[in-house]
Amino acid sequence: MAVVREWTARQTQGDVTGPATAGERLSVWLDRWLGWIMLAPSLLLLLALTTYPTLFSLVNSVRDLTPFNFRAGTAPFIGLRNYVRIFQDPSFWWSAWISLIFVFATVGLTFLIALSLALAIERDQILQKILSPILLLPLMATPTVVGLIWNLLLTTDHGVVNYLMSVAGLPQFDWLNTQELALVMVVLVDVWQHVPFMFFALLAGLSVMSAEPTEAARIDGANWWQVQRYITLPLLTPIILVVVLFRMIGAFNTFDMIYILTQGGPGTATQTLSIFLYHTAFRAKQMGMAAALSTVMLLIVGMMTFVLIRRLYRTGES
């Protein structure tokens, strides 16, 4: 680096000649490219793990790929026919509708519960110490384990929930096999698992927030609701947007928990786009169509992210 500094100093003094020795040239070259060299392994890894699969999926989305022609590499190019088939398939629109309900219901409910909890125990250190470890438990479990636990709890004939309902003299329900109840239960299980994540994020946001604006508002006579509505929530908006964005992407891509709980059933009552994608690839064996569907899902998530990030930047600017 000393060589580079020396050469740079020479240049500032009007010396327009380049580095004279091989050592100088190597140092200058390293100075220019060292950053890229250090980044290269990570970039290559990123390319291998994200860009290549995405491109591979894009290529497959315009081929009639099935297990019968996968290994031979003879899947014919069919242009955008897979995309047309997706949009003509009523199952796609049904799954998109279920996904929409699932995302908005689960993110909305999770947000409301997490925010209420965070606001309620914001200033109560003892409650925070008691609740935090309890709330961490669902967060630590993998979605598959969550699905299995709730499957056992909600089983109709031998489930704990129905047993408790019978003890309390309440009617028993077929929680996961009834058209109307299955989606509600899937949403509630997802909410149960993700409230802690949002709660901790919002609580962290509240704890670093300056107390001055709220104290000033209280002195001016604002009640609790007015303080939350006009002071706390606007100040918390950037954090809210980030956690909502994360949760929306997570909820949209949820697969494992739903698959363990209902496999998209009964019938297609809980068949989200992720489940539909899985069925298209592994049951219908239409791998080209599944690749096209994954591209469509990527675009939907991209649009959701774009809208929320734009909003986030606008909030930051204002």
Next chain:
Amino acid sequence: MGRHLSLLIRRASLLALLLATGLSMVCGLAALSAAAAGSGGGLSAEPKPAELRVAMYVSSHYQGIEKVIGRFTQKTGIKVVFETSPQGEPYYKKVSSSLLAGQATPDVLFFNDGMLSEFAGSGWLEPLDQFLANKELADPTYDINDFLPVLLQAGRLAGPDGKRQLYGLPNEVSSFYLWYRTDLITNPPQTWDEYLEVAKKFTQSVNPNSPTKYGTVLEGAANTAVKEWLMWLWSFGGDLFDQQLKVTFNSPQAKKSLAANFDLLLKYKVVPPGVIKYGHPDITNALKTSLVPMALKWTSGYRDITDPTKSPVGNKLAVSLVPGVRQANGPIKRVPFVQQWMWGVNANSKYKKHAFKFVEHWTSKEGLKAWGPETGGVTPGRKSILNDKTYFAENPYYPLHAETLALARGVPNNFKEWSQVHDAILGPALNEAVAGQKPYDQALDEAARSTEKLLRDAGYYK
């Protein structure tokens, strides 16, 4: 200087040419020897593996073979490593993704006739006829004609080259029985009408004095519903396809049979509501826990479920032929569903001949007689064993086998798209129907249209 350079270039070119020729010859010889190893020659034509990797799902089949696998290792000196996963979809997914990716392992696979169409149709399995015809390799005492013809037929499919070949050698055959509690039911139902009446009698919502909560069960999950319904469909005189592969599973008889099957849940409510997701383990549990007094159930696990030390109702269970439809002239038409599990060889295995020897051993009379009793309820598909009274006297876990196999039918195996029809169209359609999401007729009609489109796109219809 110029002359030296020119000489050097000429010498280098000659050397390069010689090297290239040598390399081509080596490659050619290697390819020839590989081809020779693939089609002819004995075991010595192929390197001996340190171990053979065998894919199997965790079940009584696996527990049985694990106990006697040492016999194969003792005979061949080859260690066997099992690649296991849970039964059902997880096993299918694990095996199919390995094969799809073109992996060389597992060398040997355990699969059923439902998976055969996809595995063989995709070129993932090695045809076995070549090995059986290879006198240097095949055991002359193997006697392939000893298998029930229907089972051998179920292992054949037209491969990617259009030639109908044998891809799986039958290991065991499992069929449906009507299981019933002898302390509750004296005369098991013989027809579907009687089946419904007995089910009503043992359903508490219909008969508050019933000792059991529900009268029976059914398999309603998307991946199991078809198998049970087929017994209703066939006995009602319907079928899945005609000779020209035209869809017939939405015929009037088919619709009537589906209504009779699913009305057990949706109209009469004589089965637990959870049957929408029921598979074989749930049916077994329903019997074991006295939730129901009878059920249509596979034969597998016979010894376990009838063993009083393992099952609270063990000494109270008996089996009978599945019910059917009484014909106008008197007899009852019953068609038990039969499924067979077979062994096959991965087309990408490096040790195909050794893998074939594994398959040969465990489907031979010797192998089947050693393994069968260890499984607790799995019956070999060899005539010599099925007719061996001594064998069944020692292993009384499979009564009615001759009667059942004489009446039974399995899934169609004459086209490779069957698994797509089953997994993506018919199974989900039946699940939607049993969940009450779609009327029976609509579910079958839509499934028929989707199947026709699939088969038309695949070139089966002109």
